[in-house]
Amino acid sequence: MPQIFIDGQPVQARSDQTVLQAALENGFFIPRLCWHPQLSIAGNCRICTVQVEGRSWVEIACNMPVAEGLKVLTDSEIVRENRKATMQFLTLNHPVDCGVCDKAGECTLQDYHVAFNGTPSVSHDAKVHATKFYELSERITLDNERCILCSRCVRFTREISRSNALGIVNRGDHSLVRPAGDRPLDDDPYSDNIVDICPVGALLSKSFLYKSRVWYLKATPSVCPGCERGCNIDLWHRKPEWFLRSLDKAQNVTIERITPRENAAVNGPWVCNKARDLAKTVFERPRAAAPMRKGREVPVDEALGAARALLAKARHPVALVSSAGSNEELQAFQQAFAERMHCFVKTDSVVQPGEPVADELLIRADKNPNRYTARALFGDAPIGFPPETDLVVVWGEGFAFTELPRGVPVIFLNAFLAPENGHADVFFPLSLQTERSGSYTNFQGITSRFEACFPKPASVVDAQTVFGALTLAQAVAP
Ligand code: SF4
Numbered sequence: 113m114p115q116i117f118i119d120g121q122p123v124q125a126r127s128d129q130t131v132l133q134a135a136l137e138n139g140f141f142i143p144r145l146c147w148h149p150q151l152s153i154a155g156n157c158r159i160c161t162v163q164v165e166g167r168s169w170v171e172i173a174c175n176m177p178v179a180e181g182l183k184v185l186t187d188s189e190i191v192r193e194n195r196k197a198t199m200q201f202l203t204l205n206h207p208v209d210c211g212v213c214d215k216a217g218e219c220t221l222q223d224y225h226v227a228f229n230g231t232p233s234v235s236h237d238a239k240v241h242a243t244k245f246y247e248l249s250e251r252i253t254l255d256n257e258r259c260i261l262c263s264r265c266v267r268f269t270r271e272i273s274r275s276n277a278l279g280i281v282n283r284g285d286h287s288l289v290r291p292a293g294d295r296p297l298d299d300d301p302y303s304d305n306i307v308d309i310c311p312v313g314a315l316l317s318k319s320f321l322y323k324s325r326v327w328y329l330k331a332t333p334s335v336c337p338g339c340e341r342g343c344n345i346d347l348w349h350r351k352p353e354w355f356l357r358s359l360d361k362a363q364n365v366t367i368e369r370i371t372p373r374e375n376a377a378v379n380g381p382w383v384c385n386k387a388r389d390l391a392k393t394v395f396e397r398p399r400a401a402a403p404m405r406k407g408r409e410v411p412v413d414e415a416l417g418a419a420r421a422l423l424a425k426a427r428h429p430v431a432l433v434s435s436a437g438s439n440e441e442l443q444a445f446q447q448a449f450a451e452r453m454h455c456f457v458k459t460d461s462v463v464q465p466g467e468p469v470a471d472e473l474l475i476r477a478d479k480n481p482n483r484y485t486a487r488a489l490f491g492d493a494p495i496g497f498p499p500e501t502d503l504v505v506v507w508g509e510g511f512a513f514t515e516l517p518r519g520v521p522v523i524f525l526n527a528f529l530a531p532e533n534g535h536a537d538v539f540f541p542l543s544l545q546t547e548r549s550g551s552y553t554n555f556q557g558i559t560s561r562f563e564a565c566f567p568k569p570a571s572v573v574d575a576q577t578v579f580g581a582l583t584l585a586q587a588v589a590p
């Protein structure tokens with residue numbers, strides 16, 4: 113454990129660390145643009161320079177190994193001069209179009225300009241123009257004028273997603289990030305991470321382009337239900353104090369974008385593109401709106417009464433349990449039904465056409481977020497219906513009604529619009545993950561919580577509430 117000194121303070125560093133890593137780990141601030149904790153060292157932005165005491169020049173901290181007794185200064189006069197000059201250089205050809213840039217409000221270049229430069233360009237030469245709105249992929253557009261050539265995006269595709277989809281062509285102020293190598297960015301299932309790690313507004317997500325200013329939004333912690341990895345995510349939606357009162361009020365309850373929430377044990381700082389699309393593919397799917405009895409809309413109380421009657425009469429009921437239920441819902445289901453039903457864990461979601469099945473980074477073949485808990489509570493026996501089955505409770509999607517025993521009454525719980533909803537004897541429309549709090553346990557046994565963003569519509573119910581109400585029903589059943 114070499115001891116180094118940062119701004120005169122002793123710091124115990126690990127021998128494999130750089131000065132930048134040791135400084136950040138011990139609460140010192142050193143600016144960085146091209147350096148990223150998960151990527152190799154490029155050393156090309158030059159903003160992380162520090163001064164070794166006794167030397168009259170600066171050196172980059174991201175590539176400086178620690179050594180016993182090393183003394184560095186992070187805020188000496190020549191460090192400050194160098195940072196200012198570096199910011200002048202990095203913004204030499206920058207269009208300074210922060211007013212219309214999606215990154216404004218969370219742009220490192222903008223923050224560093226204010227902190228370390230703060231003065232207009234000293235150059236009298238015309239700026240070198242570059243491509244605006246270059247289509248890198250179906251999902252991402254590139255503004256080359258904003259790019260500072262930090263190469264984070266290029267290194268990500270080489271070192272993390274391994275698509276080798278990007279490179280830098282040309283030299284000097286004609287350098288441009290461009291598609292390169294083996295595969296186009298369209299085939300990279302992790303491509304949208306480059307939008308997050310771009311330290312400026314050069315890489316833009318088309319699905320978020322010009323949709324909202326980031327300071328209007330808040331992030332609610334959540335968990336991707338797209339596979340059994342259970343990546344931690346942030347759901348970005350409008351802050352209540354910025355709610356629209358007379359224009360499009362639907363925007364107040366819309367997920368504007370989805371980004372990774374770092375969890376070293378689960379997903380690190382990354383997610384796959386499936387998580388980015390959850391708003392479209394899951395949260396905004398057409399909803400089941402009302403409880404029903406054989407396709408006829410009824411109040412919740414009537415549906416509960418009908419379900420109670422069916423449960424009271426059944427002697428050999430079977431339950432198909434959702435592998436997408438939260439831990440809390442699964443436990444409520446167990447308390448309500450496990451003792452008096454044959455319970456089988458059901459597959460709610462399978463691989464969709466064109467979707468990557470599995471890989472070595474994050475994506476898992478099981479597309480259900482909580483099979484771990486479902487199996488722990490209900491086992492993993494294959495679904496089967498004994499001949500004497502006289503009631504089936506189906507919770508969630510994924511099971512064809514044609515596979516159910518003929519003529520047996522069905523209680524069905526589902527969040528989405530589906531023809532089966534109207535075929536069930538009793539149907540309950542369920543709340544979405546964005547409308548309730550809970551947790552999933554991923555395939556590694558790690559539990560992650562999700563929180564509600566929006567209130568649920570008045571006509572839908574939480575699965576947990578239904579199970580609780582039916583537990584009480586059984587206590588009074590004849
Ligand atoms: S596009 Fe962004 S991440 Fe890529 S090199 Fe330019 S500034 Fe860096």
Ligand code: SF4
Pocket residue numbers: 336337338339340341342343379383384385386387474475476
């Ligand atoms: S790897 Fe799985 S859990 Fe993670 S973002 Fe992709 S689909 Fe969601």
